[in-house]
Amino acid sequence: LKAGKSKEDIYFELKKNFDDELLLARWIAMFPRWEKKEKYKIPNLILFILLILSGVLKVISFIPLFVSSGLYGLILLFVIPILNIWVAIGVWKMRGYIYRAATLLSLMGIFKMTGSLLSAKAGISNHELFASDPTSATLTIFFLAIIGSLSFYIGRNLFPNYGWSGVEKGPDGKALF
Secondary structure (H helix, E strand, O other): OOOOOOHHHHHHHHHOOOOOHHHHHHHHHOOOOHHHHHHOHHHHHHHHHHHHHHHHHHHHHHHHHHHOOOHHHHHHHHHOOHHHHHHHHHHHHOOHHHHHHHHHHHHHHHHHHHHHHHHHHHOOOOOOOOOOOHHHHHHHHHHHHHHHHHHHHHHHHHOOOEEOOEEOEOOOOOEOO
16 A cells, blocks of 8 residues: 555455455455545544553553452453553554444543433432533543544544444445445
């Protein structure tokens, strides 16, 4: 792609050596075109920083809970941000599949925090960390909305033909790049 070859040319070149054409199409679709990669470098960096910040804030917010649990709690303290690290690495490398995953994970977090916030307002105890503090829950929802929106925006623009279930196909059944 750096040399200016189109994704279609790369696909047809490599297709001769691959048995699974759908897998090859998915791999090629996961890499952004060079000019788009340059164009979305700054928003991607912002998303990367937000994901790292999110992981750090998760660790900080859970420290009191896990320190009181002893060694087992300290081990869990470092396991919690693994998902954030995995997503952040995928964003850093600009892989197509990760932006959809980040969007879905952000939506799940928003729904979970909204449920916790509504439960706390209704007086229902659900033992959530932020349930007793509506300000923290609201800020978390806002933070997740920014991450989700940014990941959807970047993913949709960098990989316009990489859908939720993989490479989109045209009316002729061929993969769109």
